[in-house]
Ligand SMILES: C[S@@+](CC[C@H](N)C(=O)[O-])C[C@H]1O[C@@H](n2cnc3c(N)ncnc32)[C@H](O)[C@@H]1O
């Protein structure tokens with residue numbers, strides 16, 4: 001491992017946001033999930049909570065698959081599990097839902113501990129899950145098609161979260177606790 | 192055609208932005224191009240300029256393909272053609288490129304006539320094309336992976352363009368010229 005590589009790993013770990021995460025509820029296409037994970041890595045999200053679709057994931061082996069190495073993924077059978085657990089840990093749960101009456105996505109304060117809930121390609125976020133969330137948000141659209149691709153919608157929201165956190169200085173010093181930081185450093189630096 | 196459908200078509204045409212467009216330079220995966228077109232529809236972009244990859248597009252038949260109905264696509268063999276033509280029409284050409292030294296994407300004024308140039312999955316924006324552009328921009332990333340998926344990067348930038356244009360009132364009244372408006376209305380309302 002070169003010194004450049006080690007310093008790159010440190011710089012990435014220094015900017016990881018332990019209090020920002022994504023829950024995917026039955027997002028089914030492997031390539032959409034991989035694109036979401038790639039975006040999570042890019043904005044500093046260390047772990048993702050993924051509810052396994054009833055019919056299983058469609059497989060995918062593209063470039064984005066390599067992002068799985070840098071973001072930890074936890075699997076669940078329903079969205080209620082991660083929503084309940086994260087709510088107990090003090091997170092606001094923000095559901096992205098195709099609903100013009102929902103809040104505009106830029107109105108949310110993403111500098112708070114936040115879990116962003118994204119819905120399935122076909123069904124969207126389930127009703128039982130929506131009943132448990134803190135906020136429901138939407139991205140305004142002015143076209144004929146009624147929704148964004150799920151990985152596109154997720155990125156739109158996460159870039160806003162990144163902007164707010166940048167402005168508030170949340171990328172300016174290590175925020176992972178020491179044990180977590182060291183464990184990740186060990187894993188990434190000694191493959 | 193129901194009255195609701197007709198009034199939806201009018202509302203979409205009323206918000207089309209004739210002076211905002213995207214050029215894709217050899218974006219090869221059909222699903223990426225389709226996701227880009229779906230996002231264009233969503234932010235009100237009426238046409239896209241697509242440079243055909245040397246090895247052809249990989250085919251794609253997903254949901255997003257239906258967006259092709261609402262956005263016109265022009266094909267070219269090199270990026271120089273649409274860049275030159277749009278420059279002559281007074282557009283600024285903004286290349287999205289994976290380069291930390293490029294301007295932050297939020298620094299650009301997207302309320303001016305703007306063509307956003309997106310690069311190929313593997314090669315990015317070509318050097319000859321980069322020499323012809325007005326600005327080169329990047330989306331800051333803090334992760335291990337070096338780039339975003341091209342449709343994700345495109346959406347990140349277009350949502351910022353939409354935000355700026357909303358703020359400036361560019362979605363508040365019809366901006367297509369009458370002939371164009373009527374031709375699209377006729378086509379969409381009489382399938
Ligand atoms: C393709 S959409 C689901 C469409 C589904 N027919 C519906 O109406 O819920 C997949 C997911 O992407 C997200 N999404 C897509 N477009 C969105 C928008 N405009 N606002 C908020 N979330 C959106 C949501 O999380 C949604 O569940």
Ligand SMILES: C[S@@+](CC[C@H](N)C(=O)[O-])C[C@H]1O[C@@H](n2cnc3c(N)ncnc32)[C@H](O)[C@@H]1O
Pocket residue numbers: 286287288289290308309310311312313314315316328329330331332337338339340341342344345
């Ligand atoms: C997968 S990237 C290309 C990666 C290629 N290896 C390179 O370095 O150019 C495909 C396209 O997405 C856009 N893109 C991806 N990430 C970007 C970023 N962080 N900033 C600006 N554009 C980006 C650019 O248009 C790029 O050409």
